[in-house]
Amino acid sequence: MRKSIIIFCAFCISFFLVRCSKKQPANQAPSIVQLTFPSKDLLCTDNTIAFNWSAAIDPDNDDLEYNLIIAKDRQLVEVIENRTISSTGATITLEKATAFYWQVNAIDVTNNLSSKSEIFAFFTKGDGVTNYAPFMADLKTPTDNATVNAGNLSLTWDASDINTGDTLTYEVFFGEDDVINSVTTSLSEKMYDVSVASGKTYSWKVNVTDNSGATSIGQIATFSVN
DSSP, X not given: OHHHHHHHHHHXXXXXXXXXXXXXXXXXXXXOOOEEESOTTEEESSSEEEEEXXXXXXXXXOOEEEEEEEESSTTSOSEXXXXXXXXXXXXXXXXXXXXXEEEEEEEETTOOBOOOOOOEXXXXXXXXXXXXXXOOOEEEESXXXXXXXXXXXXXXXXXXXXXXXXOOEEEEEEEETTOOEEEEEEEOSSEEEEXXXXXXXXXXXXXXXXXXXXXXXXXXXXXXXX
């Protein structure tokens, strides 16, 4: 009898250990958020804005919150609003006649963060303002902190203006490390070719000017070369 009890206890312990050793599936991050309003490159006639975005989907059916970031620069450094909310919208009053950039990320109960949403630019309308400066250039390749191969490289970017009839030109700054100089002005294409050497680090930026002379000063991106 005593032997049977010992065997039974050993079986129970083994069963318990096997069950406990099974790994629980890793919690998965929510899906990416789609920005709805204000839409890309919109001129908002009212500076009190009802921000809105799509609900993210969580594979584990976790409750979600949303991190809303609004900044005065495309790299979201000069942040003027950073709030976490449980709904898919927020109404915020902003400065007039100003360019803003916004992004929303979903967060689940385990602090898993979704992939970052797109960054949308918009302007708030100013009293009596008829011409607005272009939005900051959106640096496409190479992005900040990227690593590229040595040789010839095309710097590419995108740019836009609330005044859709404006013609935009570009001044490109480029150089080693953090020392950049203007390498071309009044460029009409959104691309500029450079040569980069192995083992070096480079920085670049693009200023955008409209045909009224209004200029947006670009932000600097830095990249390394294999």
